[in-house]
Amino acid sequence: MLGWRNDDMHCRLRESLSNCFSKSEGSPAMTTSPLGRIDYADKYSVALPEPMDAPRFCALILESAPRWLDLVLSLRDRVAGPFGFNTQQRNYGQPVHLEVGRKFGPLLVESVSPELVVCGNTDKHFVFRALFEVDPVQQRGSFSTEVQFSDRIGRAYFALVKPFHKRIIPVLVSTPFHTRARVEPPESER
Numbered sequence: 570m571l572g573w574r575n576d577d578m579h580c581r582l583r584e585s586l587s588n589c590f591s592k593s594e595g596s597p598a599m600t601t602s603p604l605g606r607i608d609y610a611d612k613y614s615v616a617l618p619e620p621m622d623a624p625r626f627c628a629l630i631l632e633s634a635p636r637w638l639d640l641v642l643s644l645r646d647r648v649a650g651p652f653g654f655n656t657q658q659r660n661y662g663q664p665v666h667l668e669v670g671r672k673f674g675p676l677l678v679e680s681v682s683p684e685l686v687v688c689g690n691t692d693k694h695f696v697f698r699a700l701f702e703v704d705p706v707q708q709r710g711s712f713s714t715e716v717q718f719s720d721r722i723g724r725a726y727f728a729l730v731k732p733f734h735k736r737i738i739p740v741l742v743s744t745p746f747h748t749r750a751r752v753e754p755p756e757s758e759r
Contacts, residue, residue: 627701633745694723
């Protein structure tokens with residue numbers, strides 16, 4: 570996903586965050602979001618076994634995180650911490666009570682609605698948002714990541730972790746539903 574459709578449904582979903590998102594015909598860096606610009610974005614979706622809202626979808630993912638994720642993120646903290654990157658608390662796999670201002674690993678809950686849960690993290694080198702969204706008509710849940718780099722260090726860091734991100738997120742999204750997550754094509758390719 571390199572941009573969001575600017576239709577009524579998406580505007581209502583993100584109304585509490587800022588203006589409606591718009592689709593960009595240019596590079597990902599020109600796409601708008603609550604971040605102002607997006608330098609990297611992806612979206613993974615999964616078929617839901619039963620109707621559910623976005624908070625339940627988000628909670629299932631965070632509560633079902635595999636144990637090895639804690640080990641990977643602990644290693645990441647030991648390597649990246651000395652370079653000024655935020656380290657993370659470890660609470661994956663524990664019961665999740667979504668409240669604005671609460672943290673789960675690197676995710677700070679920013680907004681919660683039945684259709685969309687927005688989490689994020691602001692680091693001195695980059696800002697990212699994780700969006701947990703459900704489509705009740707298609708009975709699909711999706712996890713989107715949006716990243717804005719603050720400097721070259723953030724860009725270099727993300728270049729190093731991007732291959733891990735692309736392997737971890739589909740597993741994270743798939744685990745509670747016992748099915749494979751699929752990569753959603755960018756809006757411009759739909």
